[in-house]
Amino acid sequence: MTNVHETVASLADEILNDLAGSRTALIYAPNTIGKTRLAQYLKERDPDGVVLYNSFIEDVFTWDNERVVLKVNPASELLETIVTQGLDSAIIDNFKAFTSGRIEPRLDFESGEVGFGIHKGDDSSTDGIKISRAEESIFVWSVYYSVLSEAVETLRDNPELRSTPNYDQLTLAVIDDPVSSMDDVRIVSVALALAELVKRASELDLKFVIATHHALFFNVLFNSLRRRSDRAYVLAQSTAEGWTLAKQSKDAPFSYHLGIVKDIQKAISENAIERVHFNQFRALLEKTANFLGHTGGWGELLVGPDASLMTKILNLYSHDRFADIDTSAVAEEYKDAFKSEFQEFLKTFRWADAA
Structure with a gap:
């Protein structure tokens, strides 16, 4: 029998209880159902133990149209982690891998700015490019993905050999629709990379909650993570009753x-x-x-x-x-x-x- 949840707290409890016997909760739901509220609640419930990706992370980055740069909020935790762990090169590499293009970001964290250009090493090189909305989404995801990848690799080390204790308290990665504005090719690329990261974390005490409204993203992740230790759900909401979380056994809901x-x-x-x-x-x-x-x-x-x-x-x-x-x-x-x-x-x- 499917449970009906009148509150986000009750819904989160069911997900976390199921995660006790699994490593991943993959959730499919259209927008406005409550994915953002659920993700925010999970983060607020355990601020130190949860690393969160959702649309609000994009607020860390704002365009300066006059100078054609992406400005970074200097007070953000992401920026501090990037600088402390030296993740500049990883972010650039991941962005180029996800876009499969020639555009390269240049990160200047002293000024809190990111510029974009095509750098060929000759007179045809170009700086000051205004990237598309999809490319901006990919850049923001590349930042989060680089931090999460670093956390996974660090946690895989023996505790005495870890480069930093900053990730020791992490128990949950919550990822809410990272593929907004992306085309299908990039969606597949992001999904496959995320699936590989989840697999690399399979021996850790780090669980994943991944929510999406995109059927293709759901499909790729479902098929890439189809093991007994993973769970897939369909989240629905009735205005009169509340949320239901139905287990999903097929790759297309x-x-x-x-x-x-x-x-x-x-x-x-x-x-x-x-x-x-x-x-x-x-x-x-x-x-x-x-x-x-x-x-x-x-x-x-x-x-x-x-x-x-x-x-x-x-x-x-x-x-x-x-x-x-x-x-x-x-x-x-x-x-x-x-x-x-x-x-x-x-x-x-x-x-x-x-x-």
Whole structure:
């Protein structure tokens, strides 16, 4: 029987209890379900024992558009760790590996700045490049990944031989959707590297909680970490009842999407549409597009009269950095467009038959 959790604390307890007999909890859930709240709670519950990655880490880095550099908050723990452990080269190498490109970051921690350029060693070299939003996400992930990799390698050493005691208290790595804005090739690259890091930590007393809304990221990690000591879940939320955490035995949480259809249909019938339903709809579109091989993406599946508006709304709600904690209120205009496009989608792609 699946437990229903009215609080984040209760949800976290179930995950941590399961981790007592496993090493990894891989969680699939659309945005606005509560991944950010869960990740923040786990960090606040044990600040010294948890190393956290989520969208708020990006706040450590801000663009100076006039000077075309990424400024680093000098008070951040990440910066202190990077400087203390000398992780500059690791960050650069990881960024280049994840991007498979020629762009190279230059880290100047005395000034708290990161510049980007193409460095060929000749007159064609270029500095002061404004990188894309996806490349910025990869850079931030490269910083976290480098710190986490250093922690794992340090903890693998005999305690008497460790270069620093700073990681000794770590018991949990919590990673919340590191692949926002990335394309599929980079998502696969990040997932495979993370899976290898989890495997390197398999003999340590360090557990992992990895949450994502991206089906491909979930799929790659699930298949890379498919061992008895790993657990996979689908996280869902009912406004009236609370969160449920269903164990997942397959690499694609397709059956969950049948539940999404029923949840949305119920919300429409009860005139109770919230932001969570928009993100569930997008997850449904993404899954269907992947299944049917639509290379142009999920937007191709919106074919009704409000397709353009619905695409904009779904992008807005899905990529809002604070989607998990913002208001659930939805404008009536958006609700009407949602009803129209959802019904058209069910009819066109025969989800009504499956539900």
